[in-house]
Amino acid sequence: MELIGSLFGSFAGYALPFLFVLTVVVFFHELGHFLVARWCGVRVQAFSVGFGPELFGRYDRHGTRWKLSAIPLGGYVKFAGDENEASVPDQEALARMSAEERAGAFQTKPVSRRAAIVAAGPIANFILAIVIFAMLFGLLGRQEISPRVDAVQPDSAAQAAGLMEGDLVLAIDGQPIQTFADMQRIVSVSADLPLSMLVDRGGQQLTVEVTPQRREITDRFGNVQSVGLLGVSRSASEEDVVTRRFGPVEAVVEGSRETWFVVTRTAGYLAGIVTGRESADQLGGPIRVAQISGQVATLGFGALLNLTAVLSISIGLLNLLPIPMLDGGHLLFYAAEALRGKPLSERAQEYGFRIGIAIVLFLMVFATWNDVLHLTSL
Template identity: 65%
Template sequence: MEFLGGIESFGSATLGYLLPFLFVLTTVVFFHELGHFLVARWCGVGVRVFSIGFGPELIGFNDRRGTRWRISAIPLGGYVKFHGDEGEASTPDRPALARMSEAERSTTFAAKTVWQRAAIVAAGPIANFILAIAIFAALFTLYGRETTSARVDTIVPGTAAERAGFQPGDTVVAIDGAPVSSFNDLQRIVSGSAGSDLAITVERQGGTVTLHATPELREVRDRFGNVHRIAQLGLSRTNDPSSIVVERFDLPQAIVLGAEETWFVVARTGVYLRDVLIGRESADQLGGPIRVAQVSGQVATLGFTALIHLAAVLSVSIGLINLFPIPMLDGGHLLFYLIEAVRGRPLSERAQDIGFRIGLAAVLMLMLFTTWNDIIHLSSL
């Protein structure tokens, strides 16, 4: 009976992680590929396959234009295969192109101008950013935004805040000249400023004082036991209910805030990657599919709203990663098209082939590295 109970518990836990993971990833991948698909159709490119996932087809159908819409067995991405493509990576099938009539060739991806090809490729990441903005805007419209006064309640001993001279009751009004209207604003600015000297203006006893403090990276454990390294000053907010406000927004305001939230995720990711490159941060915070599945399952326990918010954040991350100038990714294709536009002709087939091989190796190494990080992360819980 204990054995059967263990199997049931394992199955429930697996479904608890797998279903939210599939929902989040499928949503993000679908909109990414839909961006490629819609702009390709607009540019007159024939689309042979629209696939969510890789490998053998599980289920699918053909639309009236001959596109095969399919769900495949390996749910770790997706692709759009255009007319004249050799495979999922949008490499041209040159022997097939040579056999086509002029009319057939005109509907292939390879036959389009460099600007049309660039637009088709860029449409995937752009669709991810649009999806994120739409989700954030919907959440701001439907649920509003809870904010807390930037009033300091306590100072953690031995931290940058104590050394800078913060006092309970101080209210932060600006950091490096940027206005601060809530404790959320304060946290966001500080979290991306590890090791940077900040000029912080506070209201104190009817006047203003400027303090200088340098946020320090500290390990913080969330409610699920996951450890994150976040730059902090060592301040805690007030718990006074009167300081908590729920702001409501109409749709135009929500769209602007959604764009700002999307940019914040992009900027925060960029700061983290910069810090990894200069040695200020460790790369162990980079996660792969296992981590995404784990976080999806954990966030799903907080409700559908939290899961949708995670989908928006993941959509920004996937859009941003795909813009990296690495062959095999959308950014690598865009780099080749930029070189083609400058030179007036594309790179040689050999140069492109070498680039794609290097890109494939880089992507595989990144996948292995993030998977290893995921395993180490799980073993530490």
């Protein structure tokens, strides 16, 4: 009985938060495709959360099969004229369609409408993130700490640059800094990169050049991350700590800013992997997402919603990569079609999809391998 209880506890602690986060993100991604497809007059055959065998489902009045499938690692919307869930064209099925059926097929729509339908999925992910962040800011507010240096650690990047106790950071590389968290965010992703800091020292403004040191830090759950550090501590003075409340409009603006920050940080990390500045060992797959979901769930539902927003942005960005089989790959094909005035040949598209499958499988295996290495290192 103890073993059964332990297993159930592990499932509830990791699997349930993971399923919640992934289901919400996937549902809204596919809903973006679905709504714009309906608006463009495309007949939707199936809307699935998950892959594989159907667990349960139903038909709506338009003939769309809404279903929940057994493998909760994604989802799809299948349109009339698609050969499979990846929206590969089914030329034989298109040839057999009547004129009325062809009018509702995805492949017969103008390239602009097809591009809009495909782009709607990632856009829905970004909108979801903005809504979640705005809701959290509106309901919970945000504690803000002044970007004032309370102490400088010995042999740190801050000491080498000449930062001093009491310095108030006003801007970094021309970007205004309002809180200590703003400063941390920029510094953490700028390891080994020189930064120009504008600081207020006793009423006098001066510029300090500092290069954050790359360090490995361990969070409260034992996860190790490689980040940039200055070596300064924040002020604990009451006058430097405030809780900011946001009205509806302000919350949406802050939600949009938070979403843009996650977009730029994620894109910067991916670019860093390509250039060799960042290590790819931080890339994680479903195992890591499940683990982090369970860990974050212990901090409360608000923290889990915040993770949902971050993951939604990541899924949106991932799908925009110009890899066939992903939304970005379809958009790449449509861009070529718009420039050429006609679609790419069936052979070219087939080779593209094969390459896309290989890349996606490689990324999945690589991410899962990272997950295994991460687990064995704990």
